[in-house]
Amino acid sequence: MKHRITLRIGPATFRMGSAWPGPIRSLERLYADYPAPADGIADFTVRLEPVSLLRRWLRPSIFITGDHGLADAAPMSLAHGLLAAEMGMNLQMALGWRRHLLLHASSVEKDGRVLVMTGESGSGKSTLAAQLGERGWRLMGDEFALLDLETGTVLPFPRLVSLKNRAIDVIVAEVPAARMGPLLAGTAKGDIRHLAPRADAVARMDEGAPPALLLFPRFGHAPAIRPVGQGETFMRLTQASTNYVALGEPGFAALTRFVTQVPALAMDFPSGEEAIAMVERLWEQQR
Amino acid sequence: MSHILDDMVLLYHRSSGQTHMVISPVPEILETLEDGQPASARDVLQRLLRRYDLGPADAALPEVAAQLTNLAALGLIRTA
Known part of the structure; x- marks a missing residue:
């Protein structure tokens, strides 16, 4: 080429x-x-x-x-x-990819522990991870969280963050222009602009950490938090994984360990600011 | 290979690579067959009755037989 x-x-x-x-x-x-x-x-x-x-x-x-x-x-x-x-x-x-269990999820780290957020496109997981990444959390990735099959550690995959439609203006307001990609207008998913993670997050891209909390965020609803049972969590994570079936038994072992050890909550939120406050509160309660 | 979650039991079926999510009475039924020896629906029911109160045996037997048919269809047990 x-x-x-x-x-x-x-x-x-x-x-x-x-x-x-x-x-x-x-x-x-x-x-x-x-x-x-x-x-x-x-x-x-x-x-x-x-x-x-x-x-x-x-x-x-x-x-x-x-x-x-x-x-x-x-x-x-x-x-x-x-x-x-x-x-x-x-x-x-x-x-x-076969070396880790791949979860379609964003992840951020603070105090040596990882917050994993998974949900459909439009759930707000990317935007929320990007915003937390500008507020004292380390952005580990917005698309894939890599679960180590042996240790259960979450490894970063800090690609560019893909911001869509309304999320673009939210992030542009708080990030230097040098870290923003060109506006790609009218794609199949609407307007898209990419965000490069902060240099300190990139420098630590080989550094994993144990997962401490799993959130299923949902943008556009009144604030609400409810616990999600292990069975439902397991089912949703198998759907959120692109290589669960291909990995076979090691994938089963890694996912059951994750589901058993990591508390899972569904979080509805009406705005980014509200979501950040909710996450910070939940994080304090998990300590 | 099985794993107990708070609200269900996961079964990883090695020969098919499939994961099954099951709730009561499937784990209990599979437990009665753990020795790998052939057993009839009536045998399974007898083993279950030693541990669980299933009400009148006449009513429970068709239920157990139906569960065994389903498990065989999934490939989790074999008909002898």
């Missing part, structure tokens, strides 16, 4: 190639603080290719490919190249 970059995010290394310079330039800028891969051996390859030779110049459309592909992935506009690159990395991770 003409334009290339190799990125290491937590334990995973990605070799990214693109037919166009734009997406790689965005990655270079936003991942500037990330340490270089140690040995140059990548776990995954992500390629951003033109849909056809002509479409490289004419209304350029990106097709995402790599080691693991989805047959029906729709081509994307070159203007959304950074999103394509990020989606490509997510896809490789979701379909190919």
Whole structure:
């Protein structure tokens, strides 16, 4: 591929190639603080290719490919190249990673313990993690929490945070412009802007910590907190894991340990400020 | 391989790689079959009655038989 970059995010290394310079330039800028891969051996390859030779110049459309592909992935506009690159990395991770149990969840750390937040797209887990990451918590990731199969530790996967629609303005107001990616307007998920985690969070991306609390946040509802039973938690986490089935018995052991040891709460909240106050209160109570 | 949660029991079925989430009376029934020896629905009921009050045996037997049919369909037990 003409334009290339190799990125290491937590334990995973990605070799990214693109037919166009734009997406790689965005990655270079936003991942500037990330340490270089140690040995140059990548776990995954992500390629951003033109849909056809002509479409490289004419209304350029990106097709995402790599080691693991989805047959029906729709081509994307070159203007959304950074999103394509990020989606490509997510896809490789979701379909190919076997070294940890992958939970579709955001995670933040404080006092050496991890708060894990899982929920559907739009639940507010990404925005809440991003906001906590600016308020004394260490952002470990907004998309995947990696659960160590042996120790039960949560490992960071601090990719760029993908902010959607209303969440964009909330974060732009409190983060320096250098850490924000370009506005990608009108994607399939609405407007998207990426946020690079703080340099101190990136510097500690190899440092895991034990999970202390699991939250199921839900944005847009009156404040409420209710305990979630272990059975429901287990079921929701198997649905939130992309590799639970593939891991077999070690995955079962890791997930049952997590569910048995980590208290789980559903948290409804009407606004970001309210959510942050609720999380801080819950965190104090868990100590 | 099984794991007890506060509100259900998880079963990991090694040969299929499937996880089953079960509640009473499935764990109790499986426990009566732990020795791996063939047993009829009536045997299972007799073993259950030693530990649990299931009411009249005539009414409980079809229930136990139906549970065993379901477990066999899931591949968790085999019909001898």
